[in-house]
Amino acid sequence: MTTTGVLFDIDDTLVDLASAMTTALGGSLVETLSPRDARRLGLGAGVPAGDDAEEYRLWRTFSEHFVQDLSGSYDDYLAGRLSFVEMRVVRLHRASALLDLAVEDDLAQRWVRRFAELAETGVTSFPDVPPMLDLLDESGIPYGAVSNNVEAFQRAKLGYAGLERIDVVVGTDTLGVTKPDPAIFHEGARLIGVEPADCWYVGDNPVVDHDGSVAAGLRGVYLNRGVSGSGSSGNSPVPGGMRLTGERTMIRSLTELPALLGLDVLRGEAEPVR
Structure with a gap:
């Protein structure tokens, strides 16, 4: 398994x-x-x-x-x-x-x-997304999405972007909580059939996504595409007001993710940042 x-x-x-x-x-x-x-x-x-x-x-x-x-x-x-x-x-x-x-x-x-x-x-997927999902499919690695928006809204958005294959989607209305609450990350891990400690979480917000998932016991990855995003400012604290210290695992493209996962196709190395 x-x-x-x-x-x-x-x-x-x-x-x-x-x-x-x-x-x-x-x-x-x-x-x-x-x-x-x-x-x-x-x-x-x-x-x-x-x-x-x-x-x-x-x-x-x-x-x-x-x-x-x-x-x-x-x-x-x-x-x-x-x-x-x-x-x-x-x-x-x-x-x-x-x-x-x-x-x-x-x-x-x-x-x-x-x-x-x-x-x-009008949403489109980033160019590095379909090849990454192809690789996960080929490798038998389960995946899904956890988002700070309502589930149906985000499923429709994935559909417009041509990413319907992502069938596990956890939204803010799934459990009634938002990131960085640990429960929303744990539900995503449960639905794809893995333990939190064995689950990677990749997101563009260094606090809510990276620090929040790490605080929840997942393996956080900060995806820094070098462009300003939209939505949450990232000022929401991780649970208990804790601010994680030390290095964040950062990648600048999903082409670098296979190296972290230990797959045969290695396309780069993650860069730790402070």
């Missing part, structure tokens, strides 16, 4: 959510903002035109604040202080306030529906 398994985070680990959100933000705002405000952001047909340096700077400021959730709205959602829709509207208002843009509430409600359509159907 196989004793080693792998669990993955989904957003900005398996699927390029940040890019999908940026594109969807541009497309949905063209339908929401006044023509004058859309032009201020350098928006033409839904994406930043980039012809004017100042317009492009404003767009970058706005879009990065929204997509990277610099105000921590997603953490408020995970803590139950905001609903999912409220979280997205708050992110829009906070990013807009940076540029003195005003989005009326009725427009914001129309915007959030259109943004959801564009963002959720």
Whole structure:
């Protein structure tokens, strides 16, 4: 019986959510903002035109604040202080306030529906994901996903990204807890049939994903793709307020994961960082 398994985070680990959100933000705002405000952001047909340096700077400021959730709205959602829709509207208002843009509430409600359509159907997998899953399949290593979002929503997202083969998905509504609660990691390990100590967890958030999974008894791997992701700020502490010390196991691509798993196809080495 196989004793080693792998669990993955989904957003900005398996699927390029940040890019999908940026594109969807541009497309949905063209339908929401006044023509004058859309032009201020350098928006033409839904994406930043980039012809004017100042317009492009404003767009970058706005879009990065929204997509990277610099105000921590997603953490408020995970803590139950905001609903999912409220979280997205708050992110829009906070990013807009940076540029003195005003989005009326009725427009914001129309915007959030259109943004959801564009963002959720526009996700794609990172290029290194299908080959990694192929290798796990060939090696008989079970795998699944544990995400800080609701299960059905994340399953649909995986489907849009062409990753339907990931049939084990644990979401925030599965047990009613969020990462870094140990229970959500343990449930993922249980569902793929391995003990936590024999299960690797790969995610793009160094605190919630790496430190949280290590605190739960898994083998944490911090996937640092070198790009800013979306969603949780990573300020959520690991259980008991403990902050793990020492080195994190870091990789910059899933092509480096086989070396950690001890598979025959070795494509790189993990780099420990502090």
